[in-house]
Amino acid sequence: MPSRRAAAPSPNDPEQGAARAAILEAARAEFAAKGLAGARVNEIAARAGVNKQLIYYYYGSKEDLYRTALEVVYSEIRSLERDLHLGDMAPAEAMAALIGFSFDYLARHPDFIGLLNHENAHGAVHVRDSRAIRETNSPLIELIARTLKRGIAARLFRKGIDPVELYVSVAGMSYFFFSNRLTLSSIFGRDLTEGRAVESYRRHVVEFAMAGLRP
Amino acid sequence: MPSRRAAAPSPNDPEQGAARAAILEAARAEFAAKGLAGARVNEIAARAGVNKQLIYYYYGSKEDLYRTALEVVYSEIRSLERDLHLGDMAPAEAMAALIGFSFDYLARHPDFIGLLNHENAHGAVHVRDSRAIRETNSPLIELIARTLKRGIAARLFRKGIDPVELYVSVAGMSYFFFSNRLTLSSIFGRDLTEGRAVESYRRHVVEFAMAGLRP
Amino acid sequence: MPSRRAAAPSPNDPEQGAARAAILEAARAEFAAKGLAGARVNEIAARAGVNKQLIYYYYGSKEDLYRTALEVVYSEIRSLERDLHLGDMAPAEAMAALIGFSFDYLARHPDFIGLLNHENAHGAVHVRDSRAIRETNSPLIELIARTLKRGIAARLFRKGIDPVELYVSVAGMSYFFFSNRLTLSSIFGRDLTEGRAVESYRRHVVEFAMAGLRP
Amino acid sequence: MPSRRAAAPSPNDPEQGAARAAILEAARAEFAAKGLAGARVNEIAARAGVNKQLIYYYYGSKEDLYRTALEVVYSEIRSLERDLHLGDMAPAEAMAALIGFSFDYLARHPDFIGLLNHENAHGAVHVRDSRAIRETNSPLIELIARTLKRGIAARLFRKGIDPVELYVSVAGMSYFFFSNRLTLSSIFGRDLTEGRAVESYRRHVVEFAMAGLRP
DNA sequence: AATGAATGAGAGTTCATTCAT
DNA sequence: TATGAATGAACTCTCATTCAT
Numbered sequence: 072m073p074s075r076r077a078a079a080p081s082p083n084d085p086e087q088g089a090a091r092a093a094i095l096e097a098a099r100a101e102f103a104a105k106g107l108a109g110a111r112v113n114e115i116a117a118r119a120g121v122n123k124q125l126i127y128y129y130y131g132s133k134e135d136l137y138r139t140a141l142e143v144v145y146s147e148i149r150s151l152e153r154d155l156h157l158g159d160m161a162p163a164e165a166m167a168a169l170i171g172f173s174f175d176y177l178a179r180h181p182d183f184i185g186l187l188n189h190e191n192a193h194g195a196v197h198v199r200d201s202r203a204i205r206e207t208n209s210p211l212i213e214l215i216a217r218t219l220k221r222g223i224a225a226r227l228f229r230k231g232i233d234p235v236e237l238y239v240s241v242a243g244m245s246y247f248f249f250s251n252r253l254t255l256s257s258i259f260g261r262d263l264t265e266g267r268a269v270e271s272y273r274r275h276v277v278e279f280a281m282a283g284l285r286p
Numbered sequence: 287m288p289s290r291r292a293a294a295p296s297p298n299d300p301e302q303g304a305a306r307a308a309i310l311e312a313a314r315a316e317f318a319a320k321g322l323a324g325a326r327v328n329e330i331a332a333r334a335g336v337n338k339q340l341i342y343y344y345y346g347s348k349e350d351l352y353r354t355a356l357e358v359v360y361s362e363i364r365s366l367e368r369d370l371h372l373g374d375m376a377p378a379e380a381m382a383a384l385i386g387f388s389f390d391y392l393a394r395h396p397d398f399i400g401l402l403n404h405e406n407a408h409g410a411v412h413v414r415d416s417r418a419i420r421e422t423n424s425p426l427i428e429l430i431a432r433t434l435k436r437g438i439a440a441r442l443f444r445k446g447i448d449p450v451e452l453y454v455s456v457a458g459m460s461y462f463f464f465s466n467r468l469t470l471s472s473i474f475g476r477d478l479t480e481g482r483a484v485e486s487y488r489r490h491v492v493e494f495a496m497a498g499l500r501p
Numbered sequence: 502m503p504s505r506r507a508a509a510p511s512p513n514d515p516e517q518g519a520a521r522a523a524i525l526e527a528a529r530a531e532f533a534a535k536g537l538a539g540a541r542v543n544e545i546a547a548r549a550g551v552n553k554q555l556i557y558y559y560y561g562s563k564e565d566l567y568r569t570a571l572e573v574v575y576s577e578i579r580s581l582e583r584d585l586h587l588g589d590m591a592p593a594e595a596m597a598a599l600i601g602f603s604f605d606y607l608a609r610h611p612d613f614i615g616l617l618n619h620e621n622a623h624g625a626v627h628v629r630d631s632r633a634i635r636e637t638n639s640p641l642i643e644l645i646a647r648t649l650k651r652g653i654a655a656r657l658f659r660k661g662i663d664p665v666e667l668y669v670s671v672a673g674m675s676y677f678f679f680s681n682r683l684t685l686s687s688i689f690g691r692d693l694t695e696g697r698a699v700e701s702y703r704r705h706v707v708e709f710a711m712a713g714l715r716p
Numbered sequence: 717m718p719s720r721r722a723a724a725p726s727p728n729d730p731e732q733g734a735a736r737a738a739i740l741e742a743a744r745a746e747f748a749a750k751g752l753a754g755a756r757v758n759e760i761a762a763r764a765g766v767n768k769q770l771i772y773y774y775y776g777s778k779e780d781l782y783r784t785a786l787e788v789v790y791s792e793i794r795s796l797e798r799d800l801h802l803g804d805m806a807p808a809e810a811m812a813a814l815i816g817f818s819f820d821y822l823a824r825h826p827d828f829i830g831l832l833n834h835e836n837a838h839g840a841v842h843v844r845d846s847r848a849i850r851e852t853n854s855p856l857i858e859l860i861a862r863t864l865k866r867g868i869a870a871r872l873f874r875k876g877i878d879p880v881e882l883y884v885s886v887a888g889m890s891y892f893f894f895s896n897r898l899t900l901s902s903i904f905g906r907d908l909t910e911g912r913a914v915e916s917y918r919r920h921v922v923e924f925a926m927a928g929l930r931p
Numbered sequence: 932a933a934t935g936a937a938t939g940a941g942a943g944t945t946c947a948t949t950c951a952t
Numbered sequence: 953t954a955t956g957a958a959t960g961a962a963c964t965c966t967c968a969t970t971c972a973t
Contacts, residue, residue: 090936090937104407105323105407106321106323106324106407108320108323108324109321109323109324111962111963111964112963112964112965113962113963113964121937122937122938122939123938123964123965124937124938124939124965124966124967125936125937125938127964127965127966128935128936128937128938129936132964132965133964133965185407187466187469188403188406188407188465189407190468190469191403191465191466191467191468191469192319192320192321192400192403192404194468195468195469195471195472198468198469198472198473199468199472204472204473205472205473208473209473209474212474229497232490232494233486233490235474235476236486236487236490237490237494239459239462239463239470239478239487240459240462240463240490240491240494242462243458243459243460243461243462243463244454244455244458244459244462245458246458246462246466247454247455247457247458247459247461247462248454248455248458250403250406250465251402251406251461252406253405253406253409253410253413253414254402254405254406254410254413255454256410257410257413257414257419257420258413258419258420258424259424259427259450261450263454271448271451272451272454275447275448275451275452275455276455279447279452279455279495279498280494280498282444282497282498282499282500283494283495283497283498284497285497285500303953305953305954326945326946326947327946327947327948328945328946328947336954337954337955337956338947338948338955339948339949339954339955339956340953340954340955342947342948342949343953343954347947347948348947348948520957520958534837535753535837536751536753536754536837538750538753538754539751539753539754541941541942541943542942542943542944543941543942543943551958552958552959552960553943553944553959553960554944554945554946554958554959554960555957555958555959557943557944557945558956558957558958558959559957562943562944563943563944615837617896617899618833618837618895619837620898620899621833621895621896621897621898621899622749622750622751622830622833622834624898625898625899625901625902628898628899628902628903629898629902634902634903635902635903638903639903639904642904659927662920662924663916663920665904665906666916666917666920667920667924669889669892669893669900669908669917670889670892670893670920670921670924672892673888673889673890673891673892673893674884674885674888674889674892675888676888676892676896677884677885677887677888677889677891677892678884678885678888680833680836680895681832681836681891682836683835683836683839683840683843683844684832684835684836684840684843685884686840687840687843687844687849687850688843688849688850688854689854689857689880691880693884701878701881702881702884705877705878705881705882705885706885709877709882709885709925709928710924710928712874712927712928712929712930713924713925713927713928714927715927715930733932735932735933756966756967756968757967757968757969758966758967758968766933767933767934767935768934768968768969769933769934769935769969769970770932770933770934772968772969772970773932773933777968777969778968778969933973934972934973935971935972935973936970936971936972936973937969937970937971937972938968938969938970938971939967939968939969939970940966940967940968940969941965941966941967942964942965942966942967943963943964943965943966944962944963944964944965945961945962945963945964946960946961946962946963947959947960947961947962948958948959948960948961949957949958949959949960950956950957950958950959951955951956951957951958952954952955952956952957
């Protein structure tokens with residue numbers, strides 16, 4: 072049972088771990104769509120094109136697979152956040168990039184929203200229990216704090232804004248749009264899933280948030 | 287004379303038995319916490335203190351009960367929205383009240399977030415299929431549009447802001463805070479569920495949004 | 502879920518609890534033959550002529566059903582032990598009756614051996630955890646002690662024999678015969694399952710044990 | 717020259733690899749504890765510290781491994797029985813030694829009881845089908861018969877005792893004690909597993925059986 | 932001699948739902 | 953209006969075994 076093994080694929084065999092990776096990929100999609108309880112191991116196996124029991128061979132249980140999927144998703148977004156290099160930009164430019172990044176990541180990774188919603192609905196116990204997730208501290212808050220400070224020094228931003236609260240409100244504008252656009256579309260009778268609506272909302276978010284920062 | 291009605295009594299009939307109401311109340315909580323698939327009919331019966339079969343007698347099926355719970359929740363929030371009377375206030379005051387209302391409603395009705403998240407995760411099919419929900423058109427967008435217009439006329443707000451987009455971004459700031467505060471607390475190592483954090487964030491949302499509206 | 506209900510069958514309906522009783526009866530046989538792990542819930546349902554899920558409805562789990570079966574078997578043997586009325590007989594007669602009872606009970610209740618063997622093989626945890634079994638203290642040891650005393654006073658039995666040890670050795674002679682007669686038959690090339698062999702061994706046990714008691 | 721033998725090396729070959737022996741040892745313990753059905757191949761492999769597949773390589777199947785374990789255990793006890801040399805002792809001494817041997821063997825080889833119980837519970841089919849076990853005829857009955865005869869001639873023992881029945885009753889006293897001491901301890905509220913209880917019962921068995929033989 | 936990957940069959944259990952009263 | 957009994961479908965997970973190297 073290789074379940075706790077880190078990875079160690081032999082360099083000669085590119086096929087190594089293909090099934091393992093396929094399972095993880097399928098799990099991500101299935102868990103994002105239906106949550107831990109709603110997801111079907113059968114369905115994950117079918118999507119991954121592997122025998123159902125292989126999932127147990129590699130991951131031990133549905134819940135362990137779920138936790139792994141969650142960890143991978145978090146580690147990916149962390150990695151992207153680290154690549155932003157906002158320090159090289161002017162404060163306003165940096166802040167706009169940050170806001171845009173929040174939006175674009177969600178636009179491209181619908182899985183993330185599904186996984187997070189289910190985590191929160193169930194007490195966030197897996198996030199809380201995963202050392203991997205807790206320890207990979209988000210660099211984002213530091214980035215925001217530094218950028219805010221630079222903007223304040225340049226008299227571009229107001230004082231007194233808490234970086235965590237700013238992050239939450241900015242992320243929330245984007246998150247809610249993607250997370251709830253189906254009910255919103257239904258209720259407002261306006262399709263928020265089509266490309267132009269998304270682009271337009273992106274502009275709104277950046278403008279609105281940047282305006283909210285002005286002194 | 288509705289007295290001869292064999293089955294399907296209207297869910298809002300105040301004459302209806304306590305059992306019926308207890309079931310609905312229990313269903314709301316259970317569905318909000320676990321979604322349609324995750325909720326257990328047994329659990330709803332237990333919470334309501336009734337026999338499981340009674341749920342089928344009154345509501346026909348788990349899914350119909352879910353739809354009813356969803357309709358009731360929407361109808362409640364609509365009713366509250368109608369009671370806001372923003373037309374009587376000055377534009378800035380009215381807008382601040384609106385933003386605060388968004389926040390406060392979610393703070394007091396955690397069920398709403400649970401139900402909406404599950405609806406969206408599953409294609410919002412019940413919202414789409416419910417005439418009751420679609421037809422009770424939200425008065426909110428009209429309210430926002432009118433308030434925006436009044437504020438622009440008074441040179442308090444910028445031009446060019448779309449009311450739907452404004453609603454989404456403002457609602458999103460609050461929604462995301464409540465919906466995701468468990469994972470956020472874990473990740474930022476900062477308890478966002480305690481009273482002061484909530485109050486502080488409420489101030490931030492109102493300030494930030496109002497600032498974003500300035501010309 | 503009636504699982505913890507005592508019984509309370511309505512006096513008018515003799516069919517009441519028929520399924521429940523049938524399940525228990527089938528379980529006894531199945532568990533005795535194959536143990537807790539080896540027994541098949543499907544098989545119990547088939548033997549009882551009921552739907553498999555009814556077993557869960559009534560007994561909650563395979564293990565709870567097992568424990569119940571064990572308790573019923575113990576309570577039956579206790580009840581028989583209580584009916585022995587050895588106090589009315591002369592010491593030698595009483596002791597011989599006791600030895601014979603040990604033998605005859607096992608001869609007629611092969612389930613008992615199967616259940617006990619599996620219990621012992623798995624640490625006797627269910628016996629240990631069952632208040633019902635522990636509390637229904639066996640009257641046997643008391644009976645043996647009193648009979649021994651009476652026999653010693655009448656100079657029929659030796660002194661210094663511990664009643665528990667006497668019980669174990671007497672019960673063991675019978676138990677081992679029934680429990681192991683298949684391997685014994687194979688090894689000694691002598692069929693210990695046929696009637697005459699059983700009768701002959703019964704005589705041997707009573708004689709041998711009574712002789713062992715003589716002063 | 718067995719060197720070219722492709723598979724199926726004889727299980728008793730001292731030249732055989734340590735892995736092979738380790739598997740057998742682990743199997744013995746596992747089968748004794750859980751029976752054929754309850755034993756886990758995975759667990760045997762883990763206990764033996766070998767890859768699971770190696771078990772199949774060496775023994776073909778779980779059941780074949782079980783049969784082999786059974787044969788080894790029987791062959792060991794036979795070998796010990798042959799080493800008793802009762803013919804050299806006086807009849808009473810010899811008989812007491814025999815009874816003590818029954819007891820001591822079980823005290824030291826708890827596996828034996830587990831294996832035998834499971835065999836008997838499942839029809840003793842493996843004992844019946846194993847030529848190795850059937851053919852290695854037990855020398856014990858012969859020993860008992862000869863010792864009995866010598867004792868009768870010396871007027872130490874009663875006439876009319878069947879050697880097989882004597883063996884069964886004497887073995888049964890010890891077997892039942894070890895086999896059922898967990899439930900017995902629970903029921904009598906007296907720990908029969910601790911050293912003094914074992915010693916005391918050993919004395920009882922020898923005394924009681926010897927007394928039972930007196931004319 | 933030894934191993935990691937993979938699989939099919941089947942187990943216990945859950946659950947929404949229906950039956951019968 | 954209310955309930956206990958009963959059921960079929962499905963789900964997670966286990967396990968002996970085989971494949972391929």
